[in-house]
Amino acid sequence: MSKKADAVIIGAGVIGAATAYELARKGYKTLNIDKLPAAGYGPTSASCAIVRAHYSSWDGVAMAYEGFFYWKDWENYLGVEDESGLAKYMNCGTLLLESQTGHHEKVLKHYRDVGVEYEEWSPEQLKERMPIFDTHAFYPPKRPDDPHFWDQSEDELMGAIYTPGSGYVNDPQLASHNLQRAAEAHGGEFLFRSTVSDIRRDNGRVTGVTLADGLEIDAPIVINVAGPHSDIVNQMAGATGDMKVRTKPLRHEVHHVPAPPDFDYDADGLHCSDGDTGIYFRPESGNHILIGSEDPDCDERQWVSDPDNYDRHVTEAQWEAQVFRLARRIPSLRIPNERKGVVDLYDCSDDWIPIYDKSDVGGYYMAIGTSGNQFKNAPVVGHVMAELVDRVEQGHDHDQDPVKVKCRYTDLELDMGFYSRLREINPNSSFSVNG
């Protein structure tokens, strides 16, 4: 284990590992340091790993669309074998239900501008394709203790937007391991069970990191990909001074229920973004359904002050909120007695849009604020972060003249100024997991 690296990456989640792979491909000697025992063991492991393109901005849609092609081309993109096997892209397609949130209107415009393939479905087509769905509108989302939660509705949903290219990755932790192996094939190293406790600086530039056990690693570049610990790490680097957008951890529950027995949700189910009831859901192996929250206003947000200390148990109140909402959309759902699910943290930015940027400390960068919606983008983020780091290290003034990166698969051009720490809060954001 050397005590020098060209770039230390704090964190080995899916984005930390993707950043390592892309920098290693460029010839940087990378070292990822993670306090957990393996790649993707943190929040990445709890991710629903849904890959869809509906975001509130052109930039959000474009990056996610580019991401589709990495997952479809995973084996080629990695260019290595992994003794644990490769993560699989489950290309089930996405339904974005058209609801009174109006989110679909913003999204449609961006789909046309970016070139995302989509179909508009009428309520009749929706019923035909998903006969287990109740296509009534229940807006606004409510909690089960609301006396109107189970009210009958006379209103129909407006329809749905179907994107055939989207889906989910079956094993987000394995995807991180795949990226680790790909980075290692280009000389990248990984150090697990090791906590970065200090970021050393001299003359306004990073010089390396110190670990909790006292080991010092010298590096002219340090990249914060620490997920919900990102603000703590930024403070360690003294890099928060000029930031207009900050990050903080948000607790989130995902629940796991059997699909109705009369429908093969594994084979025929779709990922569905249901802003009308306030949930998203997708197929899970064994004819199950995973249910997450789209953060409706009626659900109190559970900000966490210490990312190492929060309640990791599924709560009855949130389980009922999410599972009962699904039971409104799929009335034949059988409500199980046992509550199953996972609880983890989003690293949420003030406007739910990530920060992929440099900082005012020389050599210190960040890929943070992923706000519960950036698993899908991990390989794209690896690419854009490697380009950004490389150009800034060669003297480019990214704050004045934001780096633009040409996408590998779609040829779209991503303006990294969109993700700047110096931006004003983006008023077009959905301020939810939809970004």
Ligand SMILES: Cc1cc2nc3c(=O)[nH]c(=O)nc-3n(C[C@H](O)[C@H](O)[C@H](O)COP(=O)(O)OP(=O)(O)OC[C@H]3O[C@@H](n4cnc5c(N)ncnc54)[C@H](O)[C@@H]3O)c2cc1C
């Ligand atoms: C419940 C849930 C559901 C989600 N669903 C989706 C989805 O369907 N689709 C989607 O696109 N995105 C989703 N996301 C978001 C997505 O999973 C994240 O954006 C992504 O996994 C972030 O990866 P990362 O590499 O930045 O960080 P993380 O996975 O958060 O990893 C950060 C790592 O940094 C390490 N670390 C932190 N501090 C230190 C330190 N001081 N020293 C050493 N190591 C440190 C941690 O141990 C951790 O392993 C979801 C997230 C959650 C929590």
